[in-house]
Amino acid sequence: MLYFRYGFPSDGQLEPALMTFQPTPASIPPRDNRLTLRQPSGLPPNIQPLNPLQFILRAAEIYPNQVALVHTDSPAWYTYSVWCQRVQNLAYALLQAGVKPGDRVAVIAPNSPMTADAHHGVLAVQAVLCLINTRLKPSDVAYILEHSGSSIILVDHEYTHLLPSNLKVPVIVNNDTGKQGDPYEDFLTVGRKFSKERGWPDLEYNADENAAAVLCYTSGTTGRPKGVITTLRGSYLAAVANAYESNIRRDSTYLWILPMFHAGGWTFPWACVFAMGKQITMRTVDYPTIWKHFLNSSVTHYCGAPTVQVVYTIHYGQRLTSIQIGIVNDPAARLLKQKISAIIAGAAPTANLIGSLESIGITPIHVYGLTKSQYGPFTRNYPQDSWAKLSIEERSKFMARQGHSFATAQDVRVVYPPKDGSDQLVDVPRDGKAIGEIVTRGNIVMKEYFRDPEATAKAFRGGSFNSGDLAVMFEDGSIAIVDRQKDxxxxxxxxxxxxxxxxxxxxxxxxxxxxxxxxxxxxxxxxxxxxxxxxxxxxxxxxxxxxxxxxxxxxxxxxxxxxxxxxxxxxxxxxxxxxxxxxxxxxxxxxxxxx
Amino acid sequence: MLYFRYGFPSDGQLEPALMTFQPTPASIPPRDNRLTLRQPSGLPPNIQPLNPLQFILRAAEIYPNQVALVHTDSPAWYTYSVWCQRVQNLAYALLQAGVKPGDRVAVIAPNSPMTADAHHGVLAVQAVLCLINTRLKPSDVAYILEHSGSSIILVDHEYTHLLPSNLKVPVIVNNDTGKQGDPYEDFLTVGRKFSKERGWPDLEYNADENAAAVLCYTSGTTGRPKGVITTLRGSYLAAVANAYESNIRRDSTYLWILPMFHAGGWTFPWACVFAMGKQITMRTVDYPTIWKHFLNSSVTHYCGAPTVQVVYTIHYGQRLTSIQIGIVNDPAARLLKQKISAIIAGAAPTANLIGSLESIGITPIHVYGLTKSQYGPFTRNYPQDSWAKLSIEERSKFMARQGHSFATAQDVRVVYPPKDGSDQLVDVPRDGKAIGEIVTRGNIVMKEYFRDPEATAKAFRGGSFNSGDLAVMFEDGSIAIVDRQKDxxxxxxxxxxxxxxxxxxxxxxxxxxxxxxxxxxxxxxxxxxxxxxxxxxxxxxxxxxxxxxxxxxxxxxxxxxxxxxxxxxxxxxxxxxxxxxxxxxxxxxxxxxxx
Missing domain, CATH: 3.30.300.30 (ANL, C-terminal domain)
Known part of the structure; x- marks a missing residue:
């Protein structure tokens, strides 16, 4: 029962099936488990290429028996030790399937252990994780599979209908049972066998920290989706920043409301592991389930767009289900025993929302970033002491600002459109009035649009990423979005x-x-x-x-x-x-x- | 009075002189202060060379009016905005004095604002901070100044006697008053004038994150001191790790007991700024002053060797003063209102010490690192749930272990001496018995011994840093030092x-x-x-x-x-x-x- 010490009820009141769950035999690590990958040769001893894969190995070494991942749907749960072995099995299974460094591995799945596994296992074979939005049309999925050139597809059983019929690459279906006989579990078992117990030391870290880590496609309203490439270095730095800024620690429990395929879950799949904390995944985002976890699973953190808080529309494949009841309006909503930090992005939280959240013990952390260019949060609204004496209406006006550069982010500027023929960016005055475009640069800005040098060049015109968001800058250097350029x-x-x-x-x-x-x-x-x-x-x-x-x-x-x-x-x-x-x-x- | 909100008493009971302190006119930033350095050209927009200098600029942008640095000796205190301007002034003063990128800037001073300034200002001119131990003999100081080739010396008035008489480089004396007329303050004022208000944007970030950041000399008991070179990248990653692991945050107050010249203060001069927290420096480490701060200044963190906790011997220049009263034995010692985290390295804390610290509200965090090779902590003793039911004697045996790899650190191995002619390192079994040498590698291992390729090659024989510490490894992968090789x-x-x-x-x-x-x-x-x-x-x-x-x-x-x-x-x-x-x-x- 020690496994459940951190934030999970040990009295069995929630999901008794969790208590009897047993991981597959292939998930159990060998006794003399060495948790280290081979170091790429030719590097000086003081340079280790940054790679978020390091986190799970370290967590499994330090806290092997701590609960790492809980999935209440199957149900299934894994300690860091077991999870890390499953990640290794996935890596060897991918190798066995012919995946080479730089290859793209597509994942089409809801938040579930397979998606979480892939964040680590794909990096362990130096491949690129291509997360595909489950809410897309089959034609868009077909386009992304084709454009990404994915060499293998991990797909959840509920989304196989999104796949084209003429696929020439292997498809691994996950029934999300966590049990032997499930094709995904069998795939992992094959990986374990294929490894011949060579373990982690027979795999090698990517020598290039600027190599691609994740490929997520934009869901633009016009034109074809573009493939956003993020790097290992950026993912590492963004994940560490998210753990620090959100204060996720070993005793934290992160509830997955944000889809992991949304800009790679803003690097939280790694941030939670860096923190050696616990993650809970759920296939379906509905408010009763969220509240069940809020009340029973000691949830301390979640990410979500403000629409999640107030009203959330979920598309299942082509079927559109509107769940018009928000977290704060759910009948189960009440004052929480624990404090929860809600990392909110996508649009500024309103006074009403801030007030409602705070009244039940949820502290909103307002961040801003772009799916189409960043790793998640790139700016944060940093609370100021002077706000303490303001009314909630006045305070919310300040809290609605997108704020300042995030930890490990860098330049956030608001600039006038460059004059014809010039690449020189001119900052708007800090008067809270002059409108310019937000441009960003630094380690947690995307590397490029995959196989689209033209779009990449356009996006980085002037040497910074051009966000397309119009904003003003206040005297204190904080920014506030005014509108999308086109809106x-x-x-x-x-x-x-x-x-x-x-x-x-x-x-x-x-x-x-x-x-x-x-x-x-x-x-x-x-x-x-x-x-x-x-x-x-x-x-x-x-x-x-x-x-x-x-x-x-x-x-x-x-x-x-x-x-x-x-x-x-x-x-x-x-x-x-x-x-x-x-x-x-x-x-x-x-x-x-x-x- | 808002300035004192974070952890500093606003009722004036401590050091009333602090309340009336005014920074020099040159310390006041201009109204339109731009807090960004020029980006080195030729880098892609998604790569920013890691550099801990970024932290102070970001802190000054986000929390300009927050107290950053308090020095109760002068007394003096600075907000982030003012401190950041002083750092800029120092940078321009160094430029005016002829300091070029890669030059070494020597600092011989106790923990004081000048030493803290130098951690940022020296990096702003892409120079290397050479911190010299104030407790050395003049002959050692002369050797270090000569060997480092320092091109300018910032020296505290109490340590001018350590300087050789035949110096050919400029010497700036700090009387540590914080007031106009103090040579160091006048140096900063000259810097401000020399800048012609070109500000930060006329300075440029070092394009090479693997360039040297700090040069600290070992205080070996045999032979000449060796110069340990750490990098900007390593310093950045170590500082972020320290902020995360110690949980230093904006509302934290870090008390400087550890000398900053001791392995660059383990990167805490940057870690505290990354956290946007507050630092308190004191010239003299004595227990009454420590307790005054513990009781009145809302101290939340400090670093120190166990000897600091129990008994500390302070050398003033050549005079050796033993202060045989430890923190826990001081007459003022009592149960603290706030929680304090004590980051302890140098030797394992004993059961007695752990018990005494815990009984007054101090939580020991046991870390291990080597002055002569690392940035501070490289391993940490990670508390395990199973210890909760142990007696303090039993628990302390586990807590005495040096533990596992630190956040952002990497390989920590215990290996047998390589066989003749072989570079192959063989790990000892994880039995808690077999003795081997601790070897380390990764981003927070030093780069090299300055101007000593032979010693560098010897230290990195086998491709890892050879610590000279003998240890065992337990089944859980934690290490425990048995002894120094030679002891x-x-x-x-x-x-x-x-x-x-x-x-x-x-x-x-x-x-x-x-x-x-x-x-x-x-x-x-x-x-x-x-x-x-x-x-x-x-x-x-x-x-x-x-x-x-x-x-x-x-x-x-x-x-x-x-x-x-x-x-x-x-x-x-x-x-x-x-x-x-x-x-x-x-x-x-x-x-x-x-x-």
Whole structure:
């Protein structure tokens, strides 16, 4: 029962099946297990190429019997010692399947032990982990498999329908049972046999820390997805930074709400192992399960977009299931015994959300990063002492800022568009007003777009990554996003931020979600058009569309300058979203074009 | 008063002069302070050479008004914003004095703001920080200045007598007042003027992360000191690891007991800044001052050798002052309101020490590293859950082990001496018995001995750093030092660890300190000879030398095998120690040779 000491109930009240779970025989490490890979030759003794694979070996050496990974679906759980052996088995299984250094290994799966294994096992054969979003269309999956040139595919049984029929590479299906007979488990067993107990020392660390670690494709709303390449060095440094900034430690329990395929889970699959803490994966992100873990599994950390907190739309393959109940609105929500840190990115948390989270013991950590260029957080909103005396509304305005450069990140600048023919970037003044583009550089910026030198060159024009996010910089050096470059609304010659309008409209007591786009206007050029989802309890507006529109316009009048007030408001049941939960404004523009 | 929010009393009960302290005008940053250095050209945007200089710029950007550095002697204190400007001033002052990239800048000073400044300012001009032990003899200092080829010397007013008279390089004296008119302060002011407010952006980061950062000389008991070169990359990674492992955070207060010149303060001068926490420096390490800070300054962390905890011998220049009262034995010692983490290295903490520390709220973190090869901690004793049910005596035996590889460290092996002509290292079995030498490699192992390729090659024979420490490895992969290679006592063909004998003799209630060396013996080859200092309260043995010897031998009889029991015991008033507080066994052997 010692295994459960860290954050997992030993009284068996949760998932009694966990108590009797036994890992497969192939998962049990040999007695004289050497937890070290061969060092690449020719390097001086004071240089070890940075590689996040080191973390799991170290954890298995220091805390072999500590619970590392818990999956309540199968159910299954693994100590660091056992998990590390499974990772080794995966490495040898990949070798046996012919995977060579630099090859891409595709994973199409929900958060589950296989996805977690792959973060380490793929690196152990110096291959590249290609994480594929399970919410994509089969045609997109086919494109990614083709473009990445993946030489083997690890796929969860629920997502085999996403695979093209004419595949020429091996496919390993995971039934996610953790039991012998499961094809994935058998694959690991084959790996163990193939290894002939040569163990870790017969594998070698990648000699090049700037080699690719992960390949994740963007889920752009226009054009083909681009393949973002991150490196071993960047992954190592980002993971260490995340462990430090989020204060994940050995006694921490990280709950996987963020999909691991979303920018490689922001490097948290490694950060948690660096910390030698515990991870809990769940196939399905639903609020009752989240709350079960919050209340029973001593969860201390999770990552998620603000939409996860408030309202989360999950796409299962092509089927779209909306779970319109947020963490804070779930019936199970209550004041927590333990403190939880919620690492929030994707959009700024609102005053309402901050207040709700804090009231139940969840501390929001607001970070900012781009799936399409970074490893996860690149900036963080660093709380200031002076905020303590502010009202939550005032404080939330500061907390909504994207803040300053993250630990181990580097330059975050807001710059004017470069003049024609010039590569010189000019910073905007620190006045909180002048709008420029966020550009970044440093060790936790992506290396390149895979097999796309043109897109890479364009993205790094001027020597920094061009984020496409428009922002202002305040006197204290903190940044705040104003809008996506393409979403700004130019009304009467003024720049109206769709984000700012959305934020103000969202403060209306009956608005659950809102998205604002530009609509052509004869006189002003463009004017804002707002699409609104009402809160479930807002039944008083039922059949009173015009009355609600008047009410919301009145609400906007006190909060927005004339040029930024929505000219049109449409109440909708649902907003079009990408597979990662972002609203697809291009779809809203299409609706407008038809009006 | 906000400045004092983090861990410093705002009620003025401590050092009222601090409240009225004003930094020099040159220390005040300009309004439009840009906190970024020029990026070396030719690097891809996703590669930033690791450099611990980044930390202070980031801290000054995010928490400009937070107290960063407090010096209660002058007294003086600086916020991150002001401190960062002073560091910039130092950089320009060094440039103005002709310092070029790669030059060595010598610092001879106690823990004080100048030493802290130099850790950042010297890197800002891509020079190498040469920290010189203030406890050395003038002849050793002269040798180091000559050997390092230091091109400028920053010296504390109390240590100018250590300087040779025929110096041909500029010397800047620090009177450590923090006030205008102080030569060091005037040097900074000159730097500010020389900068013409070009600020940080006119300085450039070192393009080579493997360039030298710090040069510290060994204080070997035999031969000339050797210059240990550490790199920017190693310093960055070691500092981040120390912040993480010690859990130093923004609300932490680190008290400088360990001298910064001791292996560069184990990279804590940077670790505290990475954490954006607060550092307190004091010129003199005495127990009343330590306790004043423990009780009044919300100290949360300090580093020190175990001798600091129990008994500490401080050499002022040539004058040797023994302060025979340890932290735990100080009259002011009492249960602390806050928790303090004590990072202990140099020798294993005893059961007695662990118990005493824990009883007043100090948690010992036992680490191991070598001044002569590493950046500070390279291994750590990681507490295991199973120890919770052990008695303190049993637990302390586990806690005395040097443990496992530190975060960001890498290989720690215990190997047999290589066979003649072979470079192949063979690991000892993990049986807790077989004795081998500790060898290390990885990013936080030193780069080389400065201008000594022969000593470097010898140290790295076999491709790892040869520590000269003999150890065993247990089944769980943890290591425990048995002895220094040269201190082992071969008695009747058995290897007797002088350390193990010392540990057992130290458990006698009247023994304060003990050192054991080999003495030739006609029958057994060698036998142990113990030199003992009695505790101040052990007056009952006054004039009863032989009775005490019998008592201690009786004590040893129950604890040590025959071959390891001391044949001879001598009670002394004082033990010969190096400038870093280590007992010089070679001096004891000289005494024996004369017997």
């Amino acid at each position: 700004i609304i130019i009304s009467g010659g003024e720049n109206a931020s769709s984000l700012a309008i959305e934020q103000e409209l969202a403060s209306h007591p009956d608005v659950l979600e809102v998205s604002v786009v530009a609509r052509p206007h004869a006189k002003w050029g463009e004017r804002p058009h707002a699409f609104v989802i009402l809160k479930p309890h807002a039944s008083k507006w039922k059949g009173k569309h015009d009355a609600f529109v008047s009410d919301l316009k009145e609400h906007a009048k006190h909060r927005l300058p004339g040029f930024a007030r929505p000219e049109w408001i449409t109440v909708v049941e649902e907003l079009p979203k990408t597979s990662t939960g972002k609203i697809v404004k291009v779809e809203l523009r299409k609706i407008i074009a038809k009006l | 082992i006592i071969i008695s009747g063909g058995e290897n007797a660890s002088s350390l193990a004998i010392e540990q057992e003799l130290a458990s006698h209630p009247d023994v304060l300190e003990v050192s054991v060396v080999a003495r030739p013996h006609a029958k057994w080859g060698e036998r142990p000879h113990a030199f003992v200092i009695l505790k101040p309260h052990a007056s009952k043995w006054k004039g009863k030398h032989d009775a005490f010897v019998s008592d201690l031998k009786e004590h040893a009889k129950h604890r040590l095998p025959g071959f390891a029991r001391p044949e001879w015991i001598t009670v002394v008033e004082e033990l010969p120690k190096t400038s870093t507080g280590k007992i010089v066994k070679v001096e004891l052997r000289k005494i024996i040779a004369k017997l």
